[in-house]
């Protein structure tokens with residue numbers, strides 16, 4: 001019989017190799033490969049394999065109505081999950097350490113039990129006293145939430161199976177979990193995966209909704225939640241900029257609801273509070289309008305979201321101009337600048353360019369192109385953009401604009417917040433919701449914002465020659 005040999009796995013990307021090396025060939029990470037215990041030799045199972053048991057196959061049509069979802073009562077959280085947690089499902093909440101994952105979980109469970117639900121919170125990171133202190137701060141001390149501090153999966157399962165199955169069980173975090181079945185250290189991919197799998201199996205069998213918390217670390221020392229994303233039914237990411245109070249809970253995978261849905265929260269001294277009208281929050285105070293700020297009518301999932309894009313084009317004092325982008329894609333900015341240069345004669349390639357999305361919001365939509373281009377032109381020309389105006393539209397390399405989805409929804413939100421006009425891509429078929437609509441054909445059309453129009457445009461071209 002072949003001898004079983006140890007295997008090695010990269011803790012960042014999960015690639016398996018037969019021997020240790022300092023660098024992972026798959027993801028090029030250094031020092032990320034660790035031993036993961038012995039893999040059974042190929043074919044060794046054949047001799048021991050017993051004959052399988054037959055199981056019944058059923059048709060698609062269900063006879064019973066699906067069990068009701070478990071609504072936590074925190075509307076922003078429930079929306080992201082697609083209308084509450086599905087019994088027997090598993091949900092992973094990932095995010096940077098310290099972003100507020102434990103806080104949101106504790107709050108969601110607290111609200112759930114306050115309405116008569118049965119929930120258990122297992123903390124592997126914090127002692128009971130710490131969790132209690134946090135709960136007291138959030139005014140949840142009296143909530144009948146069951147608390148436990150444990151990291152061993154066998155212990156957790158034994159405890160769960162001994163009592164009444166909870167409506168929701170939260171385990172914080174998967175990186176602290178370990179099972180005695182493996183030799184690997186806690187936090188390795190094998191441990192995280194096996195432990196999560198056991199918990200998911202418990203959830204499916206008992207009908208409890210499982211919430212798993214996973215840290216995302218940049219240095220890759222701890223196995224990332226990526227390793228368990230395929231095991232769970234839904235993956236939410238909790239994100240936000242450090243130094244900002246806003247936190248965005250974003251669905252990236254959901255077997256029971258829409259993805260790209262977001263919930264917006266604000267971190268306060270007494271936990272996270274929901275932000276029902278995020279547009280108003282991200283726009284902030286817009287009484288003074290400076291050159292270089294454009295309002296983008298964006299969309300997050302099913303939800304329109306207005307935010308301010310700020311650009312600053314300044315003379316560069318170094319040989320290599322600086323580029324700094326917060327909340328947007330650096331590559332996208334480079335593209336817009338190149339298109340502005342080539343198609344509209346706005347040469348800002350040798351200037352320092354800063355682009356910032358106000359409020360710590362992150363934008364992933366190409367629809368923000370037009371707003372970013374308008375902000376850049378406005379900053380370069382030194383002329384503020386017209387007040388009470390929103391922008392949206394994608395820009396192609398030819399300089400033409402392209403329509404974006406859900407134009408009507410974006411316009412409605414803008415109208416609701418008191419905006420009067422909108423610059424939209426050509427070919428947009430939408431009811432203006434009372435806004436004055438202006439179709440932008442190419443980026444060159446945006447030069448009307450560069451100060452005194454065409455004359456200014458010539459000035460720009462000359463100044464760059």
Ligand code: TYD
Pocket residue numbers: 095096097098099100101102103104134137138267268269270271272
């Ligand atoms: P936490 O939920 O512990 O983060 P995670 O579980 O993702 O690591 O959140 C920790 C941060 O939140 C910490 O920096 C303090 C802050 N915080 C508040 O500002 N107010 C509060 O009421 C609570 C509970 C935390």
Ligand code: MG
Pocket residue numbers: 098101102103125172
């Ligand atoms: Mg935590």
